[in-house]
Amino acid sequence: MTAAARTGGGSRNLVLAAMIFAVSMTFIDQTIVSIAVPDIQRELGLSSTGVQWAVNAYLLTLAALFAYGGRLADIAGHRKVVVIGVVVFACASLLCGLTPKGGAAQAWIVAFRAVQGAGGAVMFPAALGIVVQTFALRERGRALALFFGIAGGLTAIGPILGGYLTEWTWRAIFWVNIPVAAIALVLIAVSKPVTEHRPAPMDHRGLVLIAAGVTLSVFGFQQAEIWGWGNPGIGVAIGAGVLLLVAFVLVELRTREPLMQVRIFRNRAFRFENAVLGIAMLTFVPVFFFVSEYAQIALGKTASEAGLYLLYFFLGFVVASQIGGRMLDSRGAKRPVVLGCALAALGFLLWAGEVTDLDFSDQVWEVILAGAGMGMMLSPASTDAVNRASRLSYGEATGITQTVRNYAASLGLAVLGTISVTEFRNHLRQSLTARGVPAPQAAEQARHMAQANSTQSGGSPIPAFVRMDFAEATRTVLYCMAGVMAVAAVVAFLGLEAGLQPEVPQDGAEAGGGAGSGAVNRQPAPPGR
CATH class of the missing domain: 1.20.1250.20 (MFS general substrate transporter like domains)
Structure with a gap:
């Protein structure tokens, strides 16, 4: 039972x-x-x-x-x-x-x-x-x-x-x-x-490999904004982390009681659900940071008001997540995941077109639409991925999906952060040059302003041209997010199968050795999977 x-x-x-x-x-x-x-x-x-x-x-x-x-x-x-x-x-x-x-x-x-x-x-x-x-x-x-x-x-x-x-x-x-x-x-x-x-015994060798691999690679991505991508230490950290993660996979395939049953990725649905989740997380966590900065710098809002700005995103997210969950139960994961990714892409695209107006009232519905798309796809994709595991390995399957999601979020923060700073610096340089600042000085001032902590302005108002330049940089980031979610929609459409997951008794599968010995999900795949 x-x-x-x-x-x-x-x-x-x-x-x-x-x-x-x-x-x-x-x-x-x-x-x-x-x-x-x-x-x-x-x-x-x-x-x-x-x-x-x-x-x-x-x-x-x-x-x-x-x-x-x-x-x-x-x-x-x-x-x-x-x-x-x-x-x-x-x-x-x-x-x-x-x-x-x-x-x-x-x-x-x-x-x-x-x-x-x-x-x-x-x-x-x-x-x-x-x-x-x-x-x-x-x-x-x-x-x-x-x-x-x-x-x-x-x-x-x-x-x-x-x-x-x-x-x-x-x-x-x-x-x-x-x-x-x-x-x-x-x-x-x-x-x-x-x-x-x-x-079962704990696979400490696998634990050391994955912890070191994730730590080094995420460390490299996170430090890139501080050290700069040209610093050789960034490449060394990321490269070493990736090599350790490859070693982790090879070791786990040969371990009797592995920390992570990597063979679960042979399941087509699990593999593609995690691919979609990984792509989507490039935008989902970063959007909080970039939008909070946009609200405070470009719109001149306080920290509390910037938080309220994000509530519109989650208004769409919470409502659509309920719709996506019901679609998963009645029709399977493909429809809500594909539709959610497409709606998020459209929402980010329309949102990007409004941010340079510096008027939040013109952006509300676009923000809600982007949040609704993320909400509609996120819960069904996560749930369907975990459903592919046997009862004795739900925690393990969750650990895999959450590792994928957090790794992708760190990557998204690093890459989109670099794009944001670069775009902001370029627009600032152009604005300063247009105001008569010599080109070398304009470049140096732009670099310093783009890297400065914008929340520590000393209470003085932010110049109008700086607000607009930051809005331009935010627009580029939102366009990137729209593109990322469009890719997620294509991957979900091509990779996921339509219809409900069959409810097959898993006791027999588990009798073969449980989660630790490779029976993450031994149930027979339905036709076409």
């Missing part, structure tokens, strides 16, 4: 609520810290590199340890691992908020931001695995649409909440996680989610 069969409807909803509260902390912390960066840097006396790592350390450990978190959940028990992850995350949040002033401040906050990321990496795959096991196959679309819709919507709450909390103290942006963690633990204790797992 499956976990879904043993759990009543009311209890299932309580389990879903518990998991949403648990993972909401990880979504909020993806954006909330960016708003408070100037205050943190000023009070603690951090260097520019140090404050950058106060943001990046969290994302880095998330990307490096997701695969470990998913595997740990499958072999140690999903509920146990969720509780451990919630406690680790809450304790690390408390300690981040208690960062002392002085020489130890930088090492302290970077270290505990990394611990926060480790807690999130352990928690998220286990939480998603619980939701997947709690709901039957034909109910998962709606359940995970709520899971991703509500939890993902909290990413937009981060900047708004951070803006208001920072007015009191920046430390509160970390302490806000503690009551959320307490609620999650209470709901877990009350709902008592029932899941299946299979004890």
Whole structure:
């Protein structure tokens, strides 16, 4: 009997609520810290590199340890691992908020931001695995649409909440996680989610390879904006990281109890769902950062107002994610994924055409459309990918998809960040030259202005030509995002098969050895798959 069969409807909803509260902390912390960066840097006396790592350390450990978190959940028990992850995350949040002033401040906050990321990496795959096991196959679309819709919507709450909390103290942006963690633990204790797992040895060799590979390559992409792409260290870091990831795949194929069952990529649907997710994540996380900057620099909004700007994106996201989840349950994943990618591409394209007007009221529907497209495709693609795994490896499949998503998000931030800075610098140089500044001086001033921290303007108004130049750079980034989502739509259209995934009993597959021995999904493929 499956976990879904043993759990009543009311209890299932309580389990879903518990998991949403648990993972909401990880979504909020993806954006909330960016708003408070100037205050943190000023009070603690951090260097520019140090404050950058106060943001990046969290994302880095998330990307490096997701695969470990998913595997740990499958072999140690999903509920146990969720509780451990919630406690680790809450304790690390408390300690981040208690960062002392002085020489130890930088090492302290970077270290505990990394611990926060480790807690999130352990928690998220286990939480998603619980939701997947709690709901039957034909109910998962709606359940995970709520899971991703509500939890993902909290990413937009981060900047708004951070803006208001920072007015009191920046430390509160970390302490806000503690009551959320307490609620999650209470709901877990009350709902008592029932899941299946299979004890097995941990593949520590694979853990070292993937953690080092992801860390080095993501480090290279993240540092590119600081060091510059011409720095040889960037190429060395990225190249070494890629080689380690290739070694990881080769080692896992020869390991009896691997950390990640890479053979699951032989499943066509899983392979293409992850390809679509990876392409889409090049835009989904970066859009929060670029739009927040656009609102503050080009539109002259405050940090809190910039957060409100993002709410329109998530208005479309949350509503369309429910539609996408229902389409998944009734028609399968292909239609909502292809349609969602196409709508997002159209939304970003139309949005790009409006940003240089510097009037937010003219952009509202384009922002909503872009968010709706992302919401419609994201939940069905993620859910359908995890559905391809057996009951004993849902955590592992989630770890794979989340590793792909976070790796792609880091790549998107680096590449689109470079495009944004380059375009901004070029437009500034042209504007300064047009105002009579000699070409060499204009180039140097443009370089300095493009690299400067725009949130630290000292309260003086931003010149009109700077606002317009930044809007021009943002337009280029949004055009790139439209192109990326168009590619995702084509990949989904060509790679995914139409129709519902067959609900085939998996007990026989699991009897062959479980998740760890290659039985990630041994069910026979339907005709045409």
